[in-house]
Structures are given as structure tokens and as C-alpha cells.
Amino acid sequence: MKVRISVSIFFLVLISGCSQFNKKGYVAVGGYEYCKSVNGNIIAFDKQCPPERKVFINEVIKDIAPNTNSVTIWINRDWQESWYKIEDIQSNIIDRGYTPIFIFYWFADDISPKFIKENKKKYFTALRRMVWFLDQLDGEKVVILNPEFNENGIESYEPFNDLLIDSINLVKQVKQTKVSFCMGDFGNYQNISDKKNWQGFHLSVHRAIQHVDFITFQEMRGSTRNRSEEILKTPERSLAFAKYLTKRYHKPTFLAYLALSSYGDNGLKIQEKVYQGFAKLMPEFISQGNLIGFNSFHLMDVPHHVGYFKEAEKHFGIVDSKGTPKPALKQFQNIHF
Numbered sequence: 001m002k003v004r005i006s007v008s009i010f011f012l013v014l015i016s017g018c019s020q021f022n023k024k025g026y027v028a029v030g031g032y033e034y035c036k037s038v039n040g041n042i043i044a045f046d047k048q049c050p051p052e053r054k055v056f057i058n059e060v061i062k063d064i065a066p067n068t069n070s071v072t073i074w075i076n077r078d079w080q081e082s083w084y085k086i087e088d089i090q091s092n093i094i095d096r097g098y099t100p101i102f103i104f105y106w107f108a109d110d111i112s113p114k115f116i117k118e119n120k121k122k123y124f125t126a127l128r129r130m131v132w133f134l135d136q137l138d139g140e141k142v143v144i145l146n147p148e149f150n151e152n153g154i155e156s157y158e159p160f161n162d163l164l165i166d167s168i169n170l171v172k173q174v175k176q177t178k179v180s181f182c183m184g185d186f187g188n189y190q191n192i193s194d195k196k197n198w199q200g201f202h203l204s205v206h207r208a209i210q211h212v213d214f215i216t217f218q219e220m221r222g223s224t225r226n227r228s229e230e231i232l233k234t235p236e237r238s239l240a241f242a243k244y245l246t247k248r249y250h251k252p253t254f255l256a257y258l259a260l261s262s263y264g265d266n267g268l269k270i271q272e273k274v275y276q277g278f279a280k281l282m283p284e285f286i287s288q289g290n291l292i293g294f295n296s297f298h299l300m301d302v303p304h305h306v307g308y309f310k311e312a313e314k315h316f317g318i319v320d321s322k323g324t325p326k327p328a329l330k331q332f333q334n335i336h337f
Helices: 057-064 086-094 112-132 162-171 193-205 227-234 233-249 265-287 310-315 329-333
Strands: 007-013 035-036 055-058 072-077 099-105 142-144 175-186 215-220 253-259 291-294 298-300 317-319
Touching: 035 057, 055 057, 055 086, 055 193, 057 086, 057 298, 072 142, 086 099, 099 112, 112 142, 112 162, 112 329, 142 162, 162 175, 162 193, 175 193, 175 253, 193 233, 215 233, 227 233, 233 253, 253 265, 265 291, 265 329, 317 329
Parallel strands: 072 099, 099 142, 142 175, 175 215, 215 253, 253 291, 298 317
Antiparallel strands: 007 072, 007 291, 035 055
């Protein structure tokens, strides 16, 4: 997956045994800033958008996704503080009742034991810069470190535990902050259960995972990389992964982001069916998978998005770039904890 500048909003919920969370639940879909067209429609953000037409995510989700209460922001290697202003996050997110959740994606696809050894100092310099940024915010915050780290040899690299533990301890210096790191669900998507792949990253996290507040994982599918039958199995596979993780590590689980593209033949219908599947299985996610969080990667399509899924990257939203809801939006609205 390529470096992401996008933002995501998360849906978490408090369940029995998870008293460290002070809300009943956190609900959200990806987005940060949009643009209002001349006729008043909310459309995907354009760099040419005049300042008077800019609309923050809270103004959009209160109408089309009122169950949301959290906004997640991606921090990649190129991140600049000017992208997300402290005063905007405070006034438009925290003060409006939304919890900001920051995903720290510094290593990205370059991650490997060699890359970590060569860039560890730069990594922690960047992480300390983010911690300084977070420390200026007054209110609850969540940080998710190193999404999809378990590739390129990291999954069997035991010293990665030490980097994670040091990272977690650094982030926890910020008051009112919860922290985790994010495993990628990789392997054979023809299968529902895939324990051979899920067991593969244990060595890299077996010590660090005791320090997190919850266990985080992700799911991404698109017709440019996956067959329809693989995509349609995403809810059942996600449930199996959540059950595996909570049983092995004795922590709540959190689906950090579901990126489900509507691109391709029957893409809108397939996306709708997958979200419908998640809504139907949500009681089992909570009772058997110890799930506390669900995140839909983007609220609105991002036309300039690039990455592993190529053209499908531009269609992860449940609303298109012109502001028209996709069928999946209604199914997302049926997801409750």
C-alpha cells in the first residue's frame, strides 16, 4: 500500500471488560476537509477550493452519517503540521465531540529489517514530532502505529518488539491517549480462516502486544487485485481474524480500516453486499471477536488517491466524489455496537 495522505474516521464501541474507553462507542468514516460547489453540493476536496467554500468533515457527517463520533488522520513520512492545523482539529473535531485518531504510517511499504536499522533515528524523530503535535490538543486521542508492518521480513523480526514498545511508551506520554499498532490481514483470501498467515507475525509482536490498549487489524479489497468471491468473503474472514486475535492475545480487537473499493464490474453492488455482511455479523464481532472498533476507510471517494490497488484506490468511499451516496452508505448506517 502506498503512502496515504487520506484520513479516516473510526467506529469503536465499549464492551464488557473495556472500561479504559470513556465513550460508549466511536463511529466514523474517512475524511477531513471537503469543498462546497457553486450550487451548494459537498464534493471531494480540490486544492483549488476557495477558502470560503471549504467544509470540515464534522459538517458533512452530522447529516449523512450521524452515528460517527471520531475522526482519524493519517500521518505519513512527508507529513507537515500545516496539513492539519491544531486549532482546526481542536475546534472542528474535539470540541464538536469527535475523538481524533492518528495513524502513524512512517515506514510504509519500505518497511524491512534493513530499512528499520538504517532509519530508526529518523523514525523516532518523526514520532516525537507527532507526539509534540498531539500534546497541544486538549481531549481524548488515539494513536495507531505502523499499519501493515507485517511484511518484507518484519513479521519474523523479533527486535521489532523493542521498536514498538519504545514507540508505545513515547506516545503514552501524551495525556488522554490510547495506543495500538496495526497488523495487515495478508494471505489467501479464498479462505475464511487463514491461521498459517495469521500466526506468521507472532514473533515480531509477542512482547509488544502486552503494552497496547487493543489489537488492531485492517482489511483492503479491490477488483484490481481480488476476485469477486474473495471480496465477498471479507466480513466472514474479518470475523475469523478478530476471533483468532482476541483468543491468542487476550485483548479487545479493532478493525482499523475497511477499504472496500466500488471500482469494476458490479463494484457498487459488491461493496454494498460486503457492508451488509458486516452489519449482519456485528453482534458476533462484538460477542465472539471482542471487537471495539469499525472504520470505513473513506467517506467520499478521493480522485487523486494512488497505491497498491491502482484505479480502485480512487473508489474506496461510500459516497462518490460528487457527493452522491453509494448503496453501501445505507448499509454502513446499519452498523451498530
